Amino acid sequence: xxxxxxxxxRILSLxxxxxxxxxxVVEYIAGLSGFKKEYPELAAEYAEEKxxxxxAEEGMAEIKSNWVARALENDxxxxxxxxxxxxxxYEVIQAHRAQFGWEPDITPALFKRKADPGxxxxxxxxxxxxxxxxxKGDKVTFDGEHYVSLIDNNSWSPTExxxxxxxxx
Numbered sequence: 001x002x003x004x005x006x007x008x009x010r011i012l013s014l015x016x017x018x019x020x021x022x023x024x025v026v027e028y029i030a031g032l033s034g035f036k037k038e039y040p041e042l043a044a045e046y047a048e049e050k051x052x053x054x055x056a057e058e059g060m061a062e063i064k065s066n067w068v069a070r071a072l073e074n075d076x077x078x079x080x081x082x083x084x085x086x087x088x089x090y091e092v093i094q095a096h097r098a099q100f101g102w103e104p105d106i107t108p109a110l111f112k113r114k115a116d117p118g119x120x121x122x123x124x125x126x127x128x129x130x131x132x133x134x135x136k137g138d139k140v141t142f143d144g145e146h147y148v149s150l151i152d153n154n155s156w157s158p159t160e161x162x163x164x165x166x167x168x169x
Contacts, residue, residue, distance in 0.1 A: 070098040082114065089114045093131050121146050127155045 067085040090104035104111035108128035115122035124140040146168040158165040
């Protein structure tokens with residue numbers, strides 16, 4: 001019985017590998033110079049399907065970066081992934097399964113809100129740990145004023161530790 005299970009597993013593995021090769025074989029055949037001349041309808045159909053697949057893959061990348069879509073699938077999210085949620089981008093700081101109740105804006109142990117890269121003076125946000133403290137040279141807006149951090153690992157606001165910040169004119 002064990003031998004049959006091993007053979008069955010091997011057959012499934014080979015079958016899987018064969019299915020994985022099909023796209024490469026099709027791509028090779030479609031690239032042959034004579035293929036397009038001899039089978040123009042098939043070549044055109046292949047080109048159209050390939051374009052649709054590429055567009056779907058781009059769409060999938062966008063969905064994968066959407067937190068709600070990942071939570072609906074109860075999908076694993078890895079450290080360093082960036083996910084969009086409520087018009088903001090969050091970085092995953094602890095791997096976990098995305099699920100409702102652990103939304104990025106209410107679970108600072110799992111997510112860190114990323115500043116908009118186009119925003120020179122993002123709003124100051126209290127760091128939740130060493131992973132998201134401000135560093136020397138970081139710019140923030142606090143109570144409507146602009147500040148630059150003078151120290152690394154700065155977890156204090158400009159009012160809590162004024163020596164850690166330089167107010168900008």
